[in-house]
Amino acid sequence: MLKCKDKEIVVPGEILCEGMEFLPSYGTYRADKVIRSSIVGLVNIDGKVIKIMPTSGRYFPRRGDTIIGRVFDITMNGWRLNINSPYSSFLTMMEASSQFIRKGSDLSKIIPMEGYMVGKITNVTGQNLIDLTMKGPGLRKLDGGVIVNVNSSKVSRIIGRQGSMIKLIKEATGCFITVGQNGRVWLSGEAKNEVIAINAIELINEKGHKKGLTDEVKKFLEKETGKKLEVSNV
Amino acid sequence: MYKKRLDGRKPSEFRKASAEVGIIKNAVGSARFQIGKTSAYAAVYGPREIIPRHKMSAKSGVLRCNYNMMPFSGMGDRVRPGNNRRSTEISYVTESSLLPVLDLKKFPNAGVDVFIELDQTDAGSRCAGITAASLALADAGFAMKDLVVAVAVGSVDGTLVVDLSYEEEDYDAPVVDIPFAIIPSTGEITLLQMDGKLSQETLMKAYDMAKKAADEIYDIMKSALKKRYD
Amino acid sequence: MNETMKKHLQNSLSNGIRLDGRKLEEFRDLKVETGVVATAEGSARVKLGNTELIAGVKMAVMAPYSDRPDEGTLMVNTELTAMSHEKYKLGPPGADAIEIARVVDRGIRESHAIDTGKLCITKGEKVWMVGIDIVTINADGNLIDAAGIATLAAIKDAFFPEYDGVNVDYKKKTKKKVPLNSEPLPITVFKIGKELVLDPTFSEEEVADARITVTILEDGTLCSLQKGGNATFTRDELDKATKLAIKTRKNIKWN
Numbered sequence: 110m111l112k113c114k115d116k117e118i119v120v121p122g123e124i125l126c127e128g129m130e131f132l133p134s135y136g137t138y139r140a141d142k143v144i145r146s147s148i149v150g151l152v153n154i155d156g157k158v159i160k161i162m163p164t165s166g167r168y169f170p171r172r173g174d175t176i177i178g179r180v181f182d183i184t185m186n187g188w189r190l191n192i193n194s195p196y197s198s199f200l201t202m203m204e205a206s207s208q209f210i211r212k213g214s215d216l217s218k219i220i221p222m223e224g225y226m227v228g229k230i231t232n233v234t235g236q237n238l239i240d241l242t243m244k245g246p247g248l249r250k251l252d253g254g255v256i257v258n259v260n261s262s263k264v265s266r267i268i269g270r271q272g273s274m275i276k277l278i279k280e281a282t283g284c285f286i287t288v289g290q291n292g293r294v295w296l297s298g299e300a301k302n303e304v305i306a307i308n309a310i311e312l313i314n315e316k317g318h319k320k321g322l323t324d325e326v327k328k329f330l331e332k333e334t335g336k337k338l339e340v341s342n343v
Numbered sequence: 344m345y346k347k348r349l350d351g352r353k354p355s356e357f358r359k360a361s362a363e364v365g366i367i368k369n370a371v372g373s374a375r376f377q378i379g380k381t382s383a384y385a386a387v388y389g390p391r392e393i394i395p396r397h398k399m400s401a402k403s404g405v406l407r408c409n410y411n412m413m414p415f416s417g418m419g420d421r422v423r424p425g426n427n428r429r430s431t432e433i434s435y436v437t438e439s440s441l442l443p444v445l446d447l448k449k450f451p452n453a454g455v456d457v458f459i460e461l462d463q464t465d466a467g468s469r470c471a472g473i474t475a476a477s478l479a480l481a482d483a484g485f486a487m488k489d490l491v492v493a494v495a496v497g498s499v500d501g502t503l504v505v506d507l508s509y510e511e512e513d514y515d516a517p518v519v520d521i522p523f524a525i526i527p528s529t530g531e532i533t534l535l536q537m538d539g540k541l542s543q544e545t546l547m548k549a550y551d552m553a554k555k556a557a558d559e560i561y562d563i564m565k566s567a568l569k570k571r572y573d
Numbered sequence: 574m575n576e577t578m579k580k581h582l583q584n585s586l587s588n589g590i591r592l593d594g595r596k597l598e599e600f601r602d603l604k605v606e607t608g609v610v611a612t613a614e615g616s617a618r619v620k621l622g623n624t625e626l627i628a629g630v631k632m633a634v635m636a637p638y639s640d641r642p643d644e645g646t647l648m649v650n651t652e653l654t655a656m657s658h659e660k661y662k663l664g665p666p667g668a669d670a671i672e673i674a675r676v677v678d679r680g681i682r683e684s685h686a687i688d689t690g691k692l693c694i695t696k697g698e699k700v701w702m703v704g705i706d707i708v709t710i711n712a713d714g715n716l717i718d719a720a721g722i723a724t725l726a727a728i729k730d731a732f733f734p735e736y737d738g739v740n741v742d743y744k745k746k747t748k749k750k751v752p753l754n755s756e757p758l759p760i761t762v763f764k765i766g767k768e769l770v771l772d773p774t775f776s777e778e779e780v781a782d783a784r785i786t787v788t789i790l791e792d793g794t795l796c797s798l799q800k801g802g803n804a805t806f807t808r809d810e811l812d813k814a815t816k817l818a819i820k821t822r823k824n825i826k827w828n
Contacts, residue, residue, distance in 0.1 A: 118568075118569045118572050118573075120481060120490065120564075120565050120568045120569065121444070121481050121486075121487040121488065121489055121490055122487070122488065122489030122490055122526075122527060122528045122561075123565070124528075136486070138488070140488075140528070140529075145488075145489070145528065147446075147486045147487060147488065148481075148484060148485070148486055148487070149481050149482065149484065149568050163484050164484070164571075164572055165371075165372070165482070165483060165484025166371075166484070167371075167483075167484045195389065195390035195391050195392065195450060195453035196392075196452075196453070197392075221575050221576065222575070223574055223575040223578075224575045224577075225575070225578070236451075236452070237451065237452070252577040253577045253578055253580065253581035254578065254581060255578075255581070255582075255592060256578075297581070300584070300585035300588050300590035301588075301590055303585070303590075303592065304590065304591075304592060304593075304594050307592060308594075318572060366710075366711075367625075367656060367657065367710060367711045368623050368711055368713070369657060369658050369659065369711050369712065369713070370656065370711075373656075380611045380612075384656060384710065385656075386655075386656035386657075388655075388659050391659075409655070409663055411654075413627070413629065413652070413706065413708045414629065414631065414650065414652070414704070414706035414708070415610050415612060415613035415616065415627075415629025415630070415631050415706055416610070416612055416629075417612060418612055418743065418744075419741075419743045420631070420633060420743075421631035421633065421704050421706070424650070424652060424665075424706075425665065426663075456655070458654065458655045458656035458663075459656075460654060460656055460708070462609075462610055462627060462708070463610050463611050463612045463613075464612065465611070465612075
C-alpha cells in the first residue's frame with residue numbers, strides 16, 4: 110500500500126509503502142514489511158518500482174559522460190583534473206591530442222594549471238580512478254569564458270529534451286555554452302549576454318524540479334534580451 | 344521534588360525548536376538547529392580526499408566530525424577558541440552517533456567532514472550539534488537509513504524532565520543529565536551518556552520520554568528538509 | 574583561475590560588467606541584525622551578499638597592562654571557520670584571519686573610537702577587557718568590510734554586565750553601553766587589472782591583483798590603511814581608491 114505520492118519530496122527514513130507490492134529501487138530500501146527512503150529527493154513511481162530522484166548535486170562519474178575538468182596538477186605524462194568528484198581523474202598526453210606530443214614537452218603549454226577542458230570519461234577503475242580523453246568531437250581545452258557550478262542532478266534540465274533548453278539560451282544570448290554532466294557549465298560571449306545566460310542557468314538550477322520551467326526561462330530570456338524566442342519541440 | 348519547571352514547561356515538553364537547511368551556500372550540505380537558546384550550525388564538506396592520507400580507509404569513506412563552541416557562545420566567560428578535551432570527546436561521540444545510519448562504502452579512500460559550530464548555548468549543545476549534523480548530511484544528499492535525533496532527558500531532584508535548560512542543569516539539588524541520540528524509525532540508540540546517580544528503572548523511563556520527544560523533533564527536521572524544495 | 578579566464582573577466586570589468594549584474598563600485602545587499610547571540614554582551618550578524626558572519630562581544634575584568642594602569646583593553650579575534658569555506662582548515666587563525674582581526678582592531682584603536690580610559694574600574698588593579706570575536710558562517714568575499722561592519726554594530730549593541738567588585742554576573746546586563754565616540758568602518762578597494770572594484774565575491778577576489786583597506790570615520794577622516802596583494806597602486810590609483818572608499822563609507826547604511 111502506497112504511503113506517498115509520485116513527485117512528492119521525501120526524506121531519509123520516511124515510509125514510502127507498506128507490504129510487498131512494490132519493488133525498492135534507487136534511493137530506497139526495504140526494512141521489515143515497509144519500503145523507506147534513504148535520501149532527500151522526489152518520489153518516482155514507475156509501475157511497481159519506486160525510486161527516489163535525488164535533489165542534491167552529488168556527481169557520480171560514469172563511463173561515457175562528457176565532463177568539464179580543471180587541472181590541479183601536471184605530471185611527466187599528463188594532467189590530473191578535478192571533475193567535482195572525490196577521486197582523481199587523469200588525462201594522459203596520448204589522450205590529449207591526435208597530434209604527437211613529444212616526451213618532455215612542456216605540458217602546461219597545452220593545458221595550463223587551473224586550466225579547464227571538456228573531456229569524456231573513458232574508464233572508471235575499481236579504485237574509483239577516472240581516465241579521461243580529450244580526443245573526440247567537441248572535446249577541447251577551454252579558453253577564457255566563465256564557469257558556472259550547478260547541481261549535477263539539474264544538468265539534464267539545463268540541456269533540456271533533445272537540447273531544447275540549452276538551445277533556447279544560446280539563441281537568446283549568442284553565447285557559446287558547454288554543459289558538463291559533472292555539474293559544471295562553461296560559457297563565453299559578450300559580457301552583458303553572459304550575465305543573462307548565467308541568470309537563466311541559475312534559474313533552472315534553483316527551480317529545475319518544478320513544472321512550467323521552460324516557459325519561465327523563455328519569458329525571462331525574452332524580457333532580458335528583447336528577442337522573440339521559440340522553443341524547439343522535436 | 345521538582346514539581347514545577349523553572350520555565351513553566353511540562354516534564355515531557357522540550358523547548359521551542361526550529362530547523363533550517365541549506366543555509367551555508369559554500370557547503371555541500373548544511374543546517375541550523377535551535378532548541379530554546381541553544382543554537383548549532385552544521386556544514387558538510389566531501390566526500391573528498393583527506394589529509395593525512397593514512398587516516399583514510401580502503402573499505403569505506405571516513406566520517407570526521409568537529410564540534411566547536413564559538414567564543415561568545417558560553418553562558419559566562421568567553422570560550423577560548425580551539426579544541427579542548429570536552430570538545431574532542433563530543434566530536435568523537437558525535438561521529439559514533441551518526442555512523443550507524445550512514446552508508447559510506449560507496450566512498451572508499453575519501454572522507455566526509457562535518458563541522459559543527461555552536462553560536463549560543465543554554466544546555467543540550469551536544470544534542471543540538473548531532474541533530475544539526477544529521478540534517479546537514481541529509482541535505483548533502485548522503486544515503487541514510489534515517490535521520491538521527493538527539494535530545495537530553497534529565498532527572499532534576501528525582502523528577503524526569505525532557506530537554507534540560509542550563510538553569511535546570513545548575514539546579515540546587517541532585518541533577519542527572521542523560522543525552523540520547525535515537526533513530527526514529529527503529530528506536531535504536533546511537534548516543535547515550537549519563538552523569539549522576541540513577542536507578543535502572545528510571546533510566547528506562549527516561550528512554551521512553553526521549554523517544555517520544557525525538558519523534559516530535561523528527562517532524563520538525565522533516566519539514567525543514569522538505570521546505571527547501573517547495 | 575587561469576590566465577585566459579582572468580583576461581576574460583578583466584575584459585568584462587573594463588566594460589563595467591560584473592557577472593552578478595552589479596556595477597564595479599556597487600555593494601551587494603547588506604543586512605545587519607543585532608542582538609543575535611543571547612550569551613554575548615553585544616552581537617551582530619552581517620549578511621553581505623552570500624558572505625555571512627557574526628561578531629560577538631564578551632567582556633571580562635582583568636588586571637591592566639603595567640604601562641597603562643588606568644586603561645581598559647580591546648581585543649579582536651577572527652575565526653575563518655572550516656564550515657564557511659572548503660579552503661579553510663581547522664586550527665589556529667592563519668595569516669588571513671589574523672590580518673582581518675588586526676585591521677579591524679587598528680581601525681578602532683587608532684581612531685580612539687573606544688575611550689579605553691572609561692573602561693578602567695580601579696587604577697592599576699581592575700579594568701574591563703572588551704573582546705570581539707568575528708566568526709564566519711559563509712565566506713564569499715570581502716570579509717574585512719563585513720567584519721568591520723559587524724564589529725561596529727556589535728559594539729553598539731553591547732551593554733556592560735554587572736560587576737560587584739569580585740565577580741561578573743553575565744546573566745545581568747546593566748544599562749551602561751560601551752563608550753563609542755566615533756564609528757570607524759573599513760572599505761576595501763580591490764584592483765583587478767586596471768579596474769577598481771568594491772565588494773568582490775570570492776571568485777572576483779581570487780583574481781584581484783591588489784587591494785587597499787581604508788578605514789574611515791563618519792566625517793571622512795582616514796584612521797587606518799592596509800594595502801594587500803602582490804601588485805602595486807600608482808599615485809593616481811591611490812587617489813581614486815581613497816576617494817571612492819570615502820564616498821562609499823558615506824553611503825553605507827543599516828538600521
